[in-house]
Amino acid sequence: MIEIHELTKRYGDHLAVDHVTFSARPGRVTGFLGPNGAGKSTSLRILAGLTPATSGSASVLGRRYADLPNPGLEIGVLLDASAQHAGRTGREVLRVAAETMGLPRTRVAEMLDLVSLTDDEAGRRVRDYSLGMRQRLGLATALLGDPAVLVLDEPANGLDPAGIRWMRDLLRDHARRGGTVLLSSHLLHEIEVIADDIVVIGHGRVVAQGTKEELLHDDRTLVRAPEVGALAAALTAAGWSVERVDPADPATGLRTDASLATTGQVALAAGLALLELRAADGAGLEEMFLQLTADTQRETAA
């Protein structure tokens, strides 16, 4: 269980995190979604006690992070896979962590096995690791103490498709056994495929949160057709609202509040061919997220 309440972090006159409130519940995977620079990493660093908050609070299993007697056994944290002493071998990184937590050395071999780092790879120095290998090592460190709570910042970075698939299964399984998983990503799809609950953050503020079903739910219909203009006119004439998904790109189609069947009938009556006809589920979230990302990019460019 992770509870974040009115968390705020100010750097000079820049509000990096602005009154963020959400919780990650046991048995569920919570996705923390936002464009780069939205305040995800800062929030997670504050949660792990690495950055002091300006105001607000964050707790893990009902306690402040600093009050956890042996944090590694209760919460596994992976914030930056590259943040390791480059001169240590992968195995040594795990041994140091295991010794700190008071775990037997056999646990190190188990974890190396779990994240598929071979004996040879574990004996290499971290400076010679690829990003994917560092990510696996970071996951092994986070999982070492068999913690109930996992917090991972962009864990899919650097993993190949098979690795991403493997990680998803691992995290989903952790939640299924009653664990709490909070992971961040700047990719909507990444969060959509794994999360049960989603928190969307932009410019340091939470802009949407809820279960995936709630956030993706959309009663409208999405329809694509070669003659988008004619279809829009026909639907409007029949009394339905119509909206272009992307006004700049007709191929992205229309969203309408007409049902699937009605939309089909209107098209048939107008003699128009369709390319796609489906529920607009997820379109709202995607739209919002694109908007957030576009805003951020404009700011960065300016």
Next chain:
Amino acid sequence: MSTLTTPAGTGSATTGAGTEQGGFVSAYADRTAPAPIPFARLLKVEARKMFDTRSGTWLMASVGILAVLASVAVVLWAPDDQVTYGSFAAAVGFPMAVLLPVIAVLSVTSEWSQRNGLTTFTLVPHRGRVVAAKAVVALGVAVGGMLVAAGVGVLGNLLGSALNGTDAIWDVSMADFTAIVLANVLGVFLGFMLGAVLRSSPAALVGYLVISFVLVPLTMTLAAAQEWFADIQPWVDWNFVQSQLFEGLPTDGEYWAQLGVTTATWLLLPLAWGLWRLGRAEVK
């Protein structure tokens, strides 16, 4: 549409609801809080971290290697009448006095420069405990290093005088040795202070070199040219005061007052400030 709501959605929604109602058996539900991490374990971990990288191993090994090289140099090149334990102690002590503070600097700054502090401080959120463990280990290494150096010096002296066919001359008293150990312990504190204040390996190492090797000739020149500075130097120049320990254990009370004042001003105050900031600094 179906791919979005099944099977992950419904599957975990069930488990989620179960956990909340207590009907679902969670592998993590009945856990009690673990025991706190004992300080002795942190000492073990920090000691391990001093040796477990290639640079760490060599830095530690260089303490012994330089002691041997310095002894060999004395045996080979010192005039016969200077083959005394004092010569060995001086030759072996110099690399020691230079290296030990470097070891102390790196033990603190590597957490930031190498960024493994991100892991260290998530596993042990009380940074003060980690730094205290590092301080104890660095002091242990300093004292251990001094003993190794003293031992190498003894062997060198025995060997050197045997080669010369003379009796070995032991002209370093226990008091002298104590003073040298104290001087080196203070050196370790200097390194520790710089590490804690600057939190960057290059900056702290440059700071150390400036204080130990650039500042000394400057203050010497100043003291030679300006009488007023020569008068107050024992009260303001920490290097000047600390270096006298290498000449033997001073017995007058005024010296210890001077050592106390300069150490408090130049080491303890900055160290306290550095530790206070280190406890609040962002670990990125």
